[in-house]
Amino acid sequence: MNNFEPVIGLEVHIQLNTETKIFCSCPNSFGDEPNTNICPVCVGLPGVLPVFNQRVLDLGIAVSLGLNCRIAKEFIFERKNYFYPDLPKDYQISQYMVPLGSDGFIEINSRKIKIKRVHMEEDAGKLIHTQNGSLVDFNRAGVPLLEIVSEPDIFSAQEAYQYLNELKLTIQYIGASSCDMEKGFLRCDANVSLRRQGDKELGVKVEVKNMNSFKAVRDALSYEIKRQANVLSKGGRIYQETRLWEENKQKTIVMRSKEEAHDYRYFPEPDLVRFFVSDSQIENAEQSLPELPPAKRKKFREFYKLREKDSEVLISNPKAAAFFEQACRNRDDFQNIANWVIGPLQEALNTSSIGFEEAKIKPADLLKIIDMVADGGLNNIAAKNVLAEVVNTGGDISEIVEKKNLRQVSDESSLEEFARQAIEESPKAVKDFYSGKENAIMFLVGVVMRKSKGRANPKIVKGVIERRLKNAQS
Amino acid sequence: MDLHKLSGWEIAGKIKAKKLSFEEVFDYFHNRIIKFNPQLNAVVRWFDKPLEFNRNSDSPLAGVPIVIKDNICLKGKETTCASRILKGFVSPYDSTVVQKLKNAGLQILGAANMDEFAFGSSCETSCYGPVKNPWDKTRVPGGSSGGSAAVVSAGLSPVSLGSDTGGSIRQPASFCGVCGLKPTYGKVSRYGLIAFGSSFDQIGPFSRDIQDCLYLLNIISGKDPKDSTSVQAEPLKNLSVQDISGLCIGVPKEYFIEGLSEDVDKTIRQALSFFKNNGAVIKEISLPSTEYSVAVYYILASSEASSNLSRFDGIKYGHREKAESLSEVYFKTRAKGFGREAKRRIMLGTFSLSSGYYEAYYLKALKARQLIKEDFKAAFKKCDLMITPTSPTAAFKIGEKLDNPLSMYLSDIFTISASLAGLPALSVPCGFTSQGLPVGMQIIGNYFQEEMLFNLAGFYQKNTDWHKKIPQEYE
Numbered sequence: 001m002n003n004f005e006p007v008i009g010l011e012v013h014i015q016l017n018t019e020t021k022i023f024c025s026c027p028n029s030f031g032d033e034p035n036t037n038i039c040p041v042c043v044g045l046p047g048v049l050p051v052f053n054q055r056v057l058d059l060g061i062a063v064s065l066g067l068n069c070r071i072a073k074e075f076i077f078e079r080k081n082y083f084y085p086d087l088p089k090d091y092q093i094s095q096y097m098v099p100l101g102s103d104g105f106i107e108i109n110s111r112k113i114k115i116k117r118v119h120m121e122e123d124a125g126k127l128i129h130t131q132n133g134s135l136v137d138f139n140r141a142g143v144p145l146l147e148i149v150s151e152p153d154i155f156s157a158q159e160a161y162q163y164l165n166e167l168k169l170t171i172q173y174i175g176a177s178s179c180d181m182e183k184g185f186l187r188c189d190a191n192v193s194l195r196r197q198g199d200k201e202l203g204v205k206v207e208v209k210n211m212n213s214f215k216a217v218r219d220a221l222s223y224e225i226k227r228q229a230n231v232l233s234k235g236g237r238i239y240q241e242t243r244l245w246e247e248n249k250q251k252t253i254v255m256r257s258k259e260e261a262h263d264y265r266y267f268p269e270p271d272l273v274r275f276f277v278s279d280s281q282i283e284n285a286e287q288s289l290p291e292l293p294p295a296k297r298k299k300f301r302e303f304y305k306l307r308e309k310d311s312e313v314l315i316s317n318p319k320a321a322a323f324f325e326q327a328c329r330n331r332d333d334f335q336n337i338a339n340w341v342i343g344p345l346q347e348a349l350n351t352s353s354i355g356f357e358e359a360k361i362k363p364a365d366l367l368k369i370i371d372m373v374a375d376g377g378l379n380n381i382a383a384k385n386v387l388a389e390v391v392n393t394g395g396d397i398s399e400i401v402e403k404k405n406l407r408q409v410s411d412e413s414s415l416e417e418f419a420r421q422a423i424e425e426s427p428k429a430v431k432d433f434y435s436g437k438e439n440a441i442m443f444l445v446g447v448v449m450r451k452s453k454g455r456a457n458p459k460i461v462k463g464v465i466e467r468r469l470k471n472a473q474s
Numbered sequence: 475m476d477l478h479k480l481s482g483w484e485i486a487g488k489i490k491a492k493k494l495s496f497e498e499v500f501d502y503f504h505n506r507i508i509k510f511n512p513q514l515n516a517v518v519r520w521f522d523k524p525l526e527f528n529r530n531s532d533s534p535l536a537g538v539p540i541v542i543k544d545n546i547c548l549k550g551k552e553t554t555c556a557s558r559i560l561k562g563f564v565s566p567y568d569s570t571v572v573q574k575l576k577n578a579g580l581q582i583l584g585a586a587n588m589d590e591f592a593f594g595s596s597c598e599t600s601c602y603g604p605v606k607n608p609w610d611k612t613r614v615p616g617g618s619s620g621g622s623a624a625v626v627s628a629g630l631s632p633v634s635l636g637s638d639t640g641g642s643i644r645q646p647a648s649f650c651g652v653c654g655l656k657p658t659y660g661k662v663s664r665y666g667l668i669a670f671g672s673s674f675d676q677i678g679p680f681s682r683d684i685q686d687c688l689y690l691l692n693i694i695s696g697k698d699p700k701d702s703t704s705v706q707a708e709p710l711k712n713l714s715v716q717d718i719s720g721l722c723i724g725v726p727k728e729y730f731i732e733g734l735s736e737d738v739d740k741t742i743r744q745a746l747s748f749f750k751n752n753g754a755v756i757k758e759i760s761l762p763s764t765e766y767s768v769a770v771y772y773i774l775a776s777s778e779a780s781s782n783l784s785r786f787d788g789i790k791y792g793h794r795e796k797a798e799s800l801s802e803v804y805f806k807t808r809a810k811g812f813g814r815e816a817k818r819r820i821m822l823g824t825f826s827l828s829s830g831y832y833e834a835y836y837l838k839a840l841k842a843r844q845l846i847k848e849d850f851k852a853a854f855k856k857c858d859l860m861i862t863p864t865s866p867t868a869a870f871k872i873g874e875k876l877d878n879p880l881s882m883y884l885s886d887i888f889t890i891s892a893s894l895a896g897l898p899a900l901s902v903p904c905g906f907t908s909q910g911l912p913v914g915m916q917i918i919g920n921y922f923q924e925e926m927l928f929n930l931a932g933f934y935q936k937n938t939d940w941h942k943k944i945p946q947e948y949e
Contacts, residue, residue, distance in 0.1 A: 040567050044785045046668040047547045047569060049701050081781050083804055090784030265827035267836060270672035270778055273702050
């Protein structure tokens with residue numbers, strides 16, 4: 001096994017989140033009733049013609065630039081011919097000879113993994129198999145896709161996993177796609193071959209399909225690498241074929257051999273004209289690119305000086321990172337803010353099962369909570385209580401604190417009565433305290449916290465109880 | 475009143491002057507279809523009343539009846555390309571040209587017969603059976619727009635629309651003795667035209683009177699947001715037919731070759747003499763790449779066709795054969811649904827695009843197409859227009875070439891070059907053979923120079939009456 005080096009190339013499709021489809025004006029929308037977002041063009045009726053949605057080009061250029069690609073100054077579309085019921089015209093309009101973007105890279109572990117090409121194409125529909133036969137839903141037909149193909153420049157399953165995460169993150173920062181794999185917004189096929197350590201030439205490659213998560217890609221590749229190593233070390237040979245990942249069985253099975261591979265008969269799409277990309281178009285796109293993960297990491301490390309781990313947690317969620325950065329304007333307690341975003345705020349979101357994008361809370365709201373806690377107006381429990389509400393409803397923090405009656409009570413005189421009751425009701429704790437177990441006092445503090453419905457300032461409470469117990473002793 | 479002897483614009487004038495009603499005009503031609511179509515088989519579908527049209531249009535052809543080739547989609551009507559595989563397909567949308575016709579107030583009478591998917595030069599490959607030439611019913615009307623040419627020739631409709639990929643308007647126009655124009659590629663929207671060779675296809679008008687052709691072109695042309703290959707161009711001005719002196723007419727020597735019938739040769743030379751006598755300069759020119767045209771065309775157009783026809787797979791619309799598996803649905807449906815010539819072109823195109831053959835065939839043909847374009851570019855520096863025979867012969871006998879595809883393909887030898895170059899070309903009747911069959915001359919112009927073609931044809935028609943001849947039976 002150790003004698004072999006795996007070589008992996010990944011082919012990723014992402015659905016672009018444009019308003020409309022790539023060659024007609026039907027809505028690009030997920031999860032609607034079958035065959036409601038269709039028109040003569042996207043179902044390929046006789047006589048129809050495609051008209052290119054320029055927004056797809058804008059996003060295609062942005063993603064290509066984000067992946068450090070060279071942009072083609074002129075390009076055409078080509079037809080990829082094959083028969084399948086979900087493909088309305090029985091050809092797919094794609095790009096073949098000259099992709100929109102080429103020769104890019106993604107940096108992982110300080111190594112640049114080469115990207116061969118980024119090209120635009122249309123998605124197919126979806127087959128729905130029922131007991132009464134198979135049906136076709138064309139809602140997805142004509143949804144714009146970018147195909148992003150890496151060079152065979154990935155050398156482990158783990159590296160493939162990291163490449164995919166970084167790719168997804170880059171596209172999310174650009175805002176071209178949510179890359180939600182469950183919804184099919186991101187799909188990944190892998191090519192993997194083995195060669196003897198030190199060999200220059202690539203071995204026979206196997207294509208692996210049907211992986212539904214990044215983890216599945218990693219698992220499938222690990223499996224396939226082991227399988228191939230096993231075959232080769234026994235003197236067997238690997239056949240060029242396409243294999244399917246079976247998630248349940250955690251193994252790959254043969255789908256089709258090389259002999260069954262399609263001849264797609266690509267040729268220039270005569271229904272579309274040649275497109276030109278100007279220098280100024282590329283410059284504009286470059287200038288309007290958002291800050292991407294590598295730059296963000298540098299900034300979080302050098303400017304915000306966050307702990308590496310915290311920085312990665314924030315950056316891995318573009319919305320969280322944006323929230324954090326907005327909160328950091330005019331502040332300098334960056335790590336503290338990061339702690340709150342990653343900790344209590346994230347917890348509150350998790351409890352309500354919402355993401356940053358749906359949350360009603362604004363960065364200023366969080367800062368107000370942070371400051372109230374710092375100056376004793378709010379304790380941590382109450383702060384969580386406020387967060388739980390404000391992520392769902394938004395609104396004025398002071399009002400919520402008042403309305404819920406959460407303002408921290410730090411005034412000793414208001415706490416005396418609670419302390420007296422706590423001591424009276426907890427003879428065992430009192431006894432423990434007197435017998436030298438100083439920690440027993442925390443039990444009594446807890447009783448007061450409960451009685452005050454969490455509003456009491458625990459530090460002050462502790463002082464009051466201590467004084468009362470000591471006074472009683474003397 | 476013999477409405478079928480009038481031009482379209484004359485009929486429109488009478489309607490405007492309230493001498494005729496829309497209904498009278500529609501019924502007149504509707505009845506002629508019912509009376510004459512059984513012997514001609516030129517119309518495959520006709521309507522009891524006109525499809526909804528704009529009754530308030532002030533276009534010069536408002537109220538004029540028209541027949542549409544059966545590959546141009548009509549909303550709510552069957553559109554089949556004369557193929558079994560599309561039987562039962564009812565288009566849910568109107569093609570752009572049909573929308574424009576309706577807006578301009580034309581009354582659509584029905585759909586014209588054609589070669590299946592426009593593959594052919596004789597209208598014999600139609601699933602509805604062959605169309606007969608009104609001048610001699612034992613002969614073909616030409617193709618693929620033979621139905622559209624025959625209806626105008628026999629006076630079943632004053633004007634019609636056809637489509638031209640390699641000569642499919644011009645050759646039948648010449649065989650039937652009417653005018654037919656293939657516009658500059660991009661001049662007329664292809665949206666709703668069921669594609670054959672997408673980089674060649676153009677919809678164009680048929681008429682007897684050249685003025686009708688011009689009006690009809692103005693109605694149907696223009697940039698269409700639904701067709702990325704369409705181009706905006708100024709509408710043509712009215713004919714100016716006073717003077718042709720100084721006009722330089724190029725005559726490509728490669729077009730007067732062996733295989734050109736004597737009658738056709740003689741007729742074209744007479745027309746050229748006429749122009750010369752009226753002050754035009756006749757100049758021999760050369761289009762050296764002409765000999766490659768037919769081969770290049772059949773590779774490129776068939777390649778595109780093989781892909782364009784993929785969608786007829788029995789899954790979504792049209793005919794579907796009963797089958798046990800998916801691949802059987804494809805095999806059986808397409809085997810039954812397509813005729814022989816359609817299969818031949820699909821095979822030819824599929825082969826040319828296949829891995830291992832693409833470079834030798836498709837790509838090479840693409841390069842040769844460029845050479846042919848450059849030939850024309852150079853030639854148009856030496857002349858304003860070109861005149862050639864439209865077809866090497868007059869109409870041939872039904873059945874004569876059906877089993878000899880090569881000889882059938884050569885029938886388009888003079889029309890294909892302009893198609894490869896995307897140039898506008900017009901066929902105008904210019905005489906008859908000794909057997910009494912019409913002969914057409916082809917006038918080829920530079921890109922978007924349709925106006926020049928019409929002016930020359932207008933001048934010709936003003937001084938000759940070939941276009942007024944009607945086959946005796948249909949007088």
